[in-house]
Structure formats: structure tokens, C-alpha cells
Amino acid sequence: MTLERTGVDRGAQPVRITDVAALAGVSIGTASKALNGTGQLRDSTRARVKDAAEKLGFVGDARARALSSGRTYTVGMITTDSFGRFSIPVLLGAEDALSAGQMAVLLCDTRDDHVREAHYLRSLAARGVDGIIVTGRSADARPPIDVSIPVVYAFTPSTSADDVSITLDDEAGSAAVAAHVLTLGRSRVAVVTGPSRHRSAERRVAGAASVLGSRLVTPPLFGEWSERWGRQAVDVLARQSPDVDAIVCGSDQIARGVCDRLRELGRSVPGDVAVTGFDDWDVMALASRPPLTTVDLRLEELGRVAGQALLGLIDGGAAASASVAPALVIRESTAGP
Amino acid sequence: MTLERTGVDRGAQPVRITDVAALAGVSIGTASKALNGTGQLRDSTRARVKDAAEKLGFVGDARARALSSGRTYTVGMITTDSFGRFSIPVLLGAEDALSAGQMAVLLCDTRDDHVREAHYLRSLAARGVDGIIVTGRSADARPPIDVSIPVVYAFTPSTSADDVSITLDDEAGSAAVAAHVLTLGRSRVAVVTGPSRHRSAERRVAGAASVLGSRLVTPPLFGEWSERWGRQAVDVLARQSPDVDAIVCGSDQIARGVCDRLRELGRSVPGDVAVTGFDDWDVMALASRPPLTTVDLRLEELGRVAGQALLGLIDGGAAASASVAPALVIRESTAGP
Numbered sequence: 001m002t003l004e005r006t007g008v009d010r011g012a013q014p015v016r017i018t019d020v021a022a023l024a025g026v027s028i029g030t031a032s033k034a035l036n037g038t039g040q041l042r043d044s045t046r047a048r049v050k051d052a053a054e055k056l057g058f059v060g061d062a063r064a065r066a067l068s069s070g071r072t073y074t075v076g077m078i079t080t081d082s083f084g085r086f087s088i089p090v091l092l093g094a095e096d097a098l099s100a101g102q103m104a105v106l107l108c109d110t111r112d113d114h115v116r117e118a119h120y121l122r123s124l125a126a127r128g129v130d131g132i133i134v135t136g137r138s139a140d141a142r143p144p145i146d147v148s149i150p151v152v153y154a155f156t157p158s159t160s161a162d163d164v165s166i167t168l169d170d171e172a173g174s175a176a177v178a179a180h181v182l183t184l185g186r187s188r189v190a191v192v193t194g195p196s197r198h199r200s201a202e203r204r205v206a207g208a209a210s211v212l213g214s215r216l217v218t219p220p221l222f223g224e225w226s227e228r229w230g231r232q233a234v235d236v237l238a239r240q241s242p243d244v245d246a247i248v249c250g251s252d253q254i255a256r257g258v259c260d261r262l263r264e265l266g267r268s269v270p271g272d273v274a275v276t277g278f279d280d281w282d283v284m285a286l287a288s289r290p291p292l293t294t295v296d297l298r299l300e301e302l303g304r305v306a307g308q309a310l311l312g313l314i315d316g317g318a319a320a321s322a323s324v325a326p327a328l329v330i331r332e333s334t335a336g337p
Numbered sequence: 338m339t340l341e342r343t344g345v346d347r348g349a350q351p352v353r354i355t356d357v358a359a360l361a362g363v364s365i366g367t368a369s370k371a372l373n374g375t376g377q378l379r380d381s382t383r384a385r386v387k388d389a390a391e392k393l394g395f396v397g398d399a400r401a402r403a404l405s406s407g408r409t410y411t412v413g414m415i416t417t418d419s420f421g422r423f424s425i426p427v428l429l430g431a432e433d434a435l436s437a438g439q440m441a442v443l444l445c446d447t448r449d450d451h452v453r454e455a456h457y458l459r460s461l462a463a464r465g466v467d468g469i470i471v472t473g474r475s476a477d478a479r480p481p482i483d484v485s486i487p488v489v490y491a492f493t494p495s496t497s498a499d500d501v502s503i504t505l506d507d508e509a510g511s512a513a514v515a516a517h518v519l520t521l522g523r524s525r526v527a528v529v530t531g532p533s534r535h536r537s538a539e540r541r542v543a544g545a546a547s548v549l550g551s552r553l554v555t556p557p558l559f560g561e562w563s564e565r566w567g568r569q570a571v572d573v574l575a576r577q578s579p580d581v582d583a584i585v586c587g588s589d590q591i592a593r594g595v596c597d598r599l600r601e602l603g604r605s606v607p608g609d610v611a612v613t614g615f616d617d618w619d620v621m622a623l624a625s626r627p628p629l630t631t632v633d634l635r636l637e638e639l640g641r642v643a644g645q646a647l648l649g650l651i652d653g654g655a656a657a658s659a660s661v662a663p664a665l666v667i668r669e670s671t672a673g674p
Contacts (some may be wrong), residue, residue: 034460077444084425092446104464107414107444109429127441229626253620283590284621287564 005330024052075310076124078108078117078145081137085281086299090135090155093303094310101311103130121145131310134158135303139168139200150313154306155299157321158223164313165321166306170200173295173326174207177276178248179291180328181212186238186246186274187290192233192258193250196222198263204250212248217241238265245273246334252277252284256293258334263289274334275305290332299325340630391485412647413461415445415454415482417493418474418573422618423636427472430640431647436647440467458482468647471495472640476505476537487650491643492636494658500651502658503643507537509545510632510663514613515585517630517665519552520546521672523611528557529570529595530587541615549585554578563612569592575602581608583671589614589621592629596670600626611671627669634663 021031026049034041075098081087095105106129108120124132124147131149135141136156144158145151157165166266181189189212194201205220218241223229230249234257237244249255257278259269269275269290277285277294285292302324309319358368363386364462371378371386395431412435418424432442443466445457461469461484468486473479473493482488482496494502518526526549531538555578567586571594574581586592594612596606606612606627614622614631622629639661646656 074443088425091444095444095446099460104443104460106411106441107428107432109432123436123441207525253624 001141004332013105015034019056020049020053023056024049064256066088068281071127071130071314073102073104074106074122074129074131075103076106076108076127076132076169077135077313078110078120078124078132079135080110080112080117080332081135086137086155086297087135090298090306091133093300093305094133094135094307095303096300097304098311101307103311107216117145122153125149126138130314132308132309133303135306138198139170139203140198141165152306152310152313152319153302161321163321164309164319166302166309167321168200168297168299168302168324169323169325170203171207171210172323173278173297173328174204174248175211176326176328177278177293177295178208178211180330181246181248181276182215182248184270185313187215188244189215189246189248190218190237190241190242190244191220191248192230192254193222193239194219194225194254200260201250201275208248217244220315223254225253227253227257227260230254230259231261232257234258234261234265248272249275249277252279252281252288252292253293255294255333256284256288259288259290259292270332270334276334280329285329285331288333293325293331295335297327298324340366356393357364357386357389360393361386363641370621388571393435395673408467408651409465410439410441411443411464411466412440413443413445413457413464413466413469415447415457415461415469415471416473417447417449417479418472423474423492423634424472426634426636427640427643428470428547430637430639430642431470431472431491431635431644434641434644435648438644440648454482459482464485467651469644470640470647472584472643475535476507476540477535478502487647489643489647489650489656490639493645498658499657501656503639503646504658504660505537505634505639506660506662507540508547509660510542510615510634510665511585513663513665514549514615514630514632515545515548517667517671518583518585518611518613519548521583521607521611524552524587525554525578525581526552526583527555527573527574527578527581527584528553529567529591530557530559531562531566531591533559538587545585556582560591562590564590564594565595567591567596568598569594571595571598571602584610584612586612588613589616589618589625592631592670593621593625596625596629607669607671613671617666622666622668625670629673631666632663633666636660 017028017031021028031049034046035053077091079087098105107298110117110120118296132151133154134145135154139158141157141159143162143224153163153165157167191208193205196202209216247258249258250337255275258275262269262273267273277292280294285294305324312319354365354368354378359369368386371383372390414426414428436441447454454500469488472481472491475493478494478496481497481500489545490500490502491567494504517652528545531540533539546553558570584595586595592612595612599606599610604610614629617631617633622631649656
């Protein structure tokens with residue numbers, strides 16, 4: 001049972017569990033167990049506590065609290081991403097912010113299925129949730145959902161500028177990593193990234209190019225988000241631009257493939273070629289040989305910001321779209337011996 | 338029942354059960370029974386009401402339904418695993434089963450923090466959830482939670498035999514992969530796995546050893562769940578048992594490291610040495626060179642079984658502990674050229 005006061009000022013002083021415990025002549029712990037139906041207590045003790053709670057009008061029960069406030073203290077989180085590498089940290093950050101705001105979170109995994117999404121939206125409406133967070137696996141914008149309660153889009157923005165979308169600042173992250181490469185004294189840099197149709201690939205290239213300028217020795221190589229593409233890109237570069245001294249990659253998977261292939265070709269990282277990733281995905285960035293300098297997406301922070309924005313909207317305040325800047329993480333692939 | 342329309346024209350009046358009843362040509366009571374699945378009605382009547390409800394976009398209010406049934410149609414899912422590689426598929430499978438049972442799922446991530454877990458249990462009790470699923474990142478048993486509603490443990494079992502725990506049959510998975518290795522004609526097999534204190538490491542070894550018998554040329558090598566340990570283990574085997582012709586690994590990460598190191602030593606996979614993983618974790622199993630024969634944990638299925646068990650308990654039925662057998666997935670690391 002949640003035993004907090006609900007809100008700052010709902011009229012008279014709310015009754016507290018301490019009041020209930022005092023009236024029943026038991027400890028707070030015992031009162032809590034009695035009201036929650038947990039623990040080993042005598043029936044008579046349980047009954048005495050419940051009587052006291054009733055006499056005082058104690059509202060510890062979330063359902064009662066919901067009825068009295070017209071709110072359900074429940075928020076829906078809709079994700080299209082069953083795999084979860086991107087959406088799960090976002091969900092966790094949002095859940096952190098929302099549970100601090102006494103909100104319970106209903107998880108709705110739509111699996112990229114429009115029918116399933118529509119079903120969930122009806123179900124959330126029927127449950128009277130106070131708001132919805134929408135997330136997904138892609139940074140590409142998606143059409144807004146059609147509901148009349150507060151909604152915040154996290155990581156995956158809405159196509160509507162009227163909506164509140166909290167996104168990742170890919171350009172800033174990529175600019176930071178490119179600037180780091182220049183501070184190492186590298187001057188013949190290549191960029192290897194994912195498919196050009198992906199907003200994140202395109203924006204990461206833009207961020208890096210803005211910093212690298214003429215130090216970019218070849219047009220960005222667009223391919224796929226895979227280690228294999230990283231290995232293939234090294235072969236392309238070995239023919240086209242054999243004097244490259246740094247490779248800025250659009251993901252950790254690509255960077256790991258780049259490192260593997262460079263090693264196979266007898267080129268040292270970072271001695272001959274500095275390599276950077278993007279994502280700070282531990283199983284890639286730390287398992288890479290050498291471990292990768294990369295960009296931490298700070299997705300939990302992004303989720304937290306989204307959760308706080310939603311709490312603000314639910315409380316009747318305003319919230320604006322924002323982007324969260326990722327953080328440079330320096331490891332051996334640029335800073336090694 | 339409160340009757341709200343979700344969907345396009347939400348500015349319009351919400352659809353009411355009177356509208357549904359009128360369109361179907363039945364009384365309000367009959368319409369209500371048809372939509373709630375209660376009462377004695379002809380199938381054709383029920384179908385007519387449902388058609389009418391669908392045409393009008395009628396959505397019954399879950400809160401009203403909850404009040405009238407004494408249930409909240411809400412289930413808590415508690416996970417200790419913020420990273421989510423194991424727990425998220427379990428959660429998704431459970432959510433799939435539960436949402437088919439009209440249950441909404443409250444996500445509670447305890448982050449391995451007892452205080453946080455206690456907080457969530459109080460919050461779930463306060464919300465009157467109908468049941469709880471407990472999961473986590475480890476297959477090692479955990480102490481039961483102290484609540485008086487139905488609970489099912491998924492992947493991470495309860496230490497109490499009185500509880501319903503749905504677990505992974507590690508031994509069966511490992512026995513299947515060992516049997517596959519023997520069908521390839523391999524006869525000098527090594528096992529490389531994670532820490533011996535982990536139940537899953539120990540049980541996977543037991544499953545493999547039961548099938549391999551004297552074909553196991555060296556005692557199992559226990560280490561860590563990492564690619565690095567896989568690479569190191571190959572060096573150990575190169576000294577101790579250079580004639581090994583198959584290496585059965587306790588995880589895909591280990592197997593990937595094994596493949597990498599074998600390649601570096603000029604040994605072909607599977608030509609010289611067949612290699613198997615465990616987990617079917619795509620970023621490891623598919624990115625490995627060659628791609629790994631491995632064991633699909635079927636965690637979504639495990640979650641689904643757990644969700645169905647919980648639905649059974651909530652409906653007042655019985656449910657028993659069970660284990661889900663993982664499935665062998667054959668790829669190039671054993672079946673290649």
C-alpha cells in the first residue's frame with residue numbers, strides 16, 4: 001500500500017499511516033502490513049488497524065486515491081521495439097521519473113503492428129491512464145497517436161511539431177567524437193556509417209562533417225549497421241584512401257568490424273588508425289579489440305526527461321520538445337598505446 | 338459502464354451502450370451481458386451486439402468493469418534486470434499471454450535493490466493488482482516475495498517449492514547440442530563455460546557431460562561469460578588437449594571468442610574444430626565468424642507459459658512449476674563447409 005500524502009494541498013491535512021498506527025496502538029510497520037494484507041499478524045490486530053483506518057478516513061489505497069482525485073496515477077508506455085536495445089533504457093529512465101511521481105507504468109509492446117497499437121490505445125483509454133509515453137527502436141519520426149490525454153514521444157519523435165518529442169542530439173555526439181579525433185592530431189579521416197535513409201546515420205555524418213571539414217578524405221561511406229559492413233568498409237578504404245589515419249564510425253558494431261579487419265590487415269589501432277564507435281553498447285564497445293572510444297547515448301537520461309515532461313503535462317503545466325546530448329567516452333581505440 | 342469512443346472524431350459525443358443496444362435492436366441489459374460475456378444469450382444475439390459495438394467504436398470502461406468484478410485486470414511484473422537481455426523477452430512473452438487475457442501489465446524494475454522492490458510490492462498491493470510475475474537476469478533461485486495474491490516466478494525461480502516457477506531447462510538444451518556434436522562424428526570434445534557458481538553454467542555442463550561421457554577429453558573449463566574467456570580457453574586447450582575436435586560453449590559470447598582465437602591460430606571452424614554456443618543472442622551468434630550453432634532459450638515462450646500460469650491462478654485454478662526446453666539452432670560453426 002502506498003502511504004504517502006497525495007499532492008501538496010488537497011484541502012484538509014491528509015490522514016497519515018502514523019495516525020492510523022497511533023489510534024490502533026501498533027507500530028507503523030504493523031499498521032502497514034495490516035493494511036497491505038502482508039506479513040504474519042493476528043486477525044484481531046489486522047481488524048483493529050483496519051477499523052482505525054476507516055475511522056480516520058485514511059486513503060492509502062491507490063484505487064481510492066484515484067477515485068478521489070479523478071486520476072489513475074497510471075501512465076501507458078507504448079514501444080514498437082520488442083528487441084529493446086534502444087527502447088528499454090528509455091523505458092527504464094521514464095519509469096524512474098514517473099514512479100518518483102507516484103505513477104505506475106503500463107507496458108505496451110506493439111511489435112511494430114498497427115492493429116496491436118490501436119488495441120493498446122483503446123485499452124489505455126478504457127483504463128483512464130493519465131498520459132502516454134511513446135517510444136521505439138528508430139530515431140526516425142513517426143505519425144502521432146490520436147488521443148486526448150498528454151503524450152510525450154521519447155527517442156522516436158512525432159512528425160507533428162505540435163507534439164512534445166524528446167530526442168537524441170546525434171549531431172552533437174558525432175561532432176564531439178570528431179573533435180576528439182582532431183585533438184589527437186589525426187588529419188585524414190573517413191566516416192563509415194549505416195543506411196543513408198536513416199535519420200541517425202545522416203545526422204551523425206552531418207555532425208562529424210561539420211567539425212572535420214577538409215580533414216574528411218573521402219565522402220562518407222553509407223552501408224548497414226553491422227560488423228560485416230565495418231570489415232568491408234576497411235577493404236574499400238584500403239583501396240581508395242590507404243593513408244587514412246582515423247575512422248569515425250556510425251555505430252559500435254561498425255567500429256568493431258573496422259577494428260577486426262584493420263588488425264587482420266596488420267594495421268594497429270590506434271597507432272596507425274584511430275577508430276571511434278557510437279552507442280556505447282557494452283557488448284560491442286568493451287568486447288572490441290581494442291575497446292572503443294564511443295558515444296554514450298544517455299538513453300536513460302532521455303527517458304527521464306521524457307517522464308518529467310509527461311508529469312508536467314499531466315499536472316497541467318507546459319512542456320517543450322528537447323534533445324539530450326550524448327556523452328563522449330574515451331577508450332583504447334583512440335587513446336591506447 | 339462508461340462508454341468512451343477512442344479514435345478519430347473524439348470531439349463528438351462518446352458512444353454509449355444505449356447506442357450499441359439501439360443499433361443491435363436489443364435492450365441495454367442484453368447489450369451489457371453480450372459485451373461482458375455474461376448471462377444466457379443466443380450466440381447470434383451476442384454476435385449482433387459485438388458487431389454493433391465494433392461499428393460504433395464502443396469502448397467499455399475498464400475501471401467500471403474492474404469495480405463490478407472486484408478485479409483490476411492488472412498484473413505487476415517485477416524484474417531485477419535493468420539491462421534486460423534475459424528478462425525483456427520473458428516480459429514480452431508474459432505480456433503477450435496476459436494481454437490476451439485482458440490484463441494490463443505494470444512494469445516494475447527493481448534494479449536489484451531490495452528497498453526498491455519493497456516499494457514496488459507496496460505500490461502493487463495498493464493498486465490491487467490481481468497477480469504478480471517475478472523475473473530477473475539470473476537462473477539462480479531467489480527468495481519468494483511476501484504477498485497474498487497469485488505469483489509466478491519466470492526464468493528466475495523461487496527458492497520455495499510451494500511457489501510456481503517456470504524455468505529454462507538448461508540441461509535439455511545442453512544435452513541436445515552435445516548430441517548434435519556427436520552426430521557430426523566428433524569424439525574429442527571440450528566444454529568451456531561461465532563461473533561454476535552459476536546454476537546455469539553448472540547445469541549446462543551436466544547436460545553436456547551426460548551425453549558426451551568419455552568423449553569429454555578434459556574436465557569442463559569454468560571461467561567467465563565473455564569473449565575474452567573464450568579466446569583464453571582456446572589457448573589453454575591448445576596446450577592441454579591440442580587434438581580437440583569440438584568445443585561446446587556455455588554461451589554465445591564464449592563461443593564467439595573461441596571461433597576468433599581458433600581462426601587466429603589458423604584452425605578452421607568447423608573443419609578442424611566444431612564450435613557451439615548457447616543463448617542464440619543474435620548480435621553474437623550471427624556476427625560470429627562463422628555464425629554459431631547454438632541453443633535458442635525460447636524466453637518469450639517461457640514468459641508466455643508463466644503468463645498463462647498466472648492467469649490460471651487468478652481465475653482460481655491450479656498451476657504447477659514447469660520448465661521450458663530450449664531449441665537447437667544449427668548454423669555454420671558445426672554444419673559449415
